Amino acid sequence: MATIKEIADKAGVSITTVSRILNFDAALSVTDTTRARVLRIAEELDYTPRRKKAGRTSKKIAVLQWHSAAQELNDLYYLQIQNAIERSALMMGYSLNYVTITDFEKGVNKSFSGIIALGKYDHDEILNIADKGLPIVFVGQNSLVYGFDSITSDFVSPVQWIIDHFQEAGINDIGLLIGQEATSAGRHLIKDTRLKAFETFGQEAGVYDPARIFVGEFTPTSGYDLMNQAIAQLGDELPHAFIVGNDAMAVGVIRALREHNLAVPGRVSLISFNDVAVARYTTPKLSTVHAYTDLMGSGALHLLRKRIADPERVPQQLNFATKLILRKSSK
CATH class of the missing domain: 1.10.287 (Helix Hairpins)
Incomplete structure (x- = not known):
């Protein structure tokens, strides 16, 4: 570190x-x-690069960005993936051109070898992207239903691990602070997989209570606001543990708890998601779920290269495992 x-x-x-x-x-x-x-x-x-020589070709790849630059500064998960794509592209000899959904029509043409689409897109957006007739890999959503290769992280299993960990520590009142995402155009809201998993595994473990679920955005400000809301609404019934949607939210959560003199993890244990570099610099350091964004980035390039070489290949969906990392914010 x-x-x-x-x-x-x-x-x-x-x-x-x-x-x-x-x-x-x-x-x-x-x-x-x-x-x-x-x-x-x-x-x-925080990243130890693999020692490989850069490729010699200069084929262009369009990287379609779901988030704006400002949004990426609050939710660093896609920034991590973007960094990994850049490293892999350098090694493989590809050049990258970044485009947003608004400038996609004019910004992408047949001079590109393929498209990597970061984030979540609705049916119409996916059809619009596909109209370019270029090889495509989606990163962040399962696009097999549309016949496209995709890369995702397993954010379901960790919810079970976290619930088990808290219960082993004697904590059975567990809350969830999660973000609400929408597709790129904002036409469709997306129910987060961690919320679905918490409903399923929480009920099985006997810890599910909808009054302990707070939904906002995947930002530090939203984490701060949601925790203040939880404190105001639940009072002495505030859970002794929370699952937090991402590390950025958790930074805001810690700030709110500190302002209310609620110790972490003495009074409230926290485990978040993504394991971005920020998680190692909070006080206390964040327990979190590590997403292998380096493998997601390199995997996207490898899948795209396979698609370019064989356009008729059966589509694949690579769902990378995740890892629970326990630090100082949880018992």
Whole structure:
């Protein structure tokens, strides 16, 4: 794990600035460019690259981005995947062009070898992407139903692991703080797989209570607001443990608990998702579910290359396992 000083030196900013960025301090006045540079460096320094030579070709791949640049700074999961795609593209000799759904029509043409679509898209959007007639891999949603290759992470099994872990620690009042996503155009809301899993596994374990579920966005501000809402509504009945949708939300959750003098994990244990670099710099350090975004990024390139070589190949869906990492925010 890189130190804050190492990140600061490489980013050309102060240690204090790095610390406040890694803790999503909304009062910090820095540009999105600086914020993005610090977060990207934190991820890069935490990654041990495989030693491979870069390829010699220069075929173009269009990377369709679901989130805006500003949204990526709050939900770092897709930024991690994007970084991994960039590393793999360099090794394989591909150049990347980033496009959004709004500039997709004009930005992508037959000069591209293929498309990697990050995020979640509805039926009409997928048909529009497919109209380009290029090989496609979707990353972040299972697109087999539409006949396309896809890459996902297993976010279902960890919910069972977390419930089991909390119960083994003697905690049976467990809450969930989760985000509500929509497809790129915002026409369809998506029920998160972790919420579905919590309903199923929570009922089986006898810990499910809808009053302990709070739904917002996958951002630090939303985590902060949702925890304050939970504290206000539940009072002394506030659960002794929460599953949190992602690490960014958990940063806001910790801040809200600290303001209410509720100790983590003394009073409330937290386990979040993704294991972005930020999780190692919180106080206390976050227990979290590690998503193998490096494998997702490289897997997307490998699937796309196979699709380019054999357009008639049977579509595949690669669902990568995840890993529960216990640190200091949970008992």
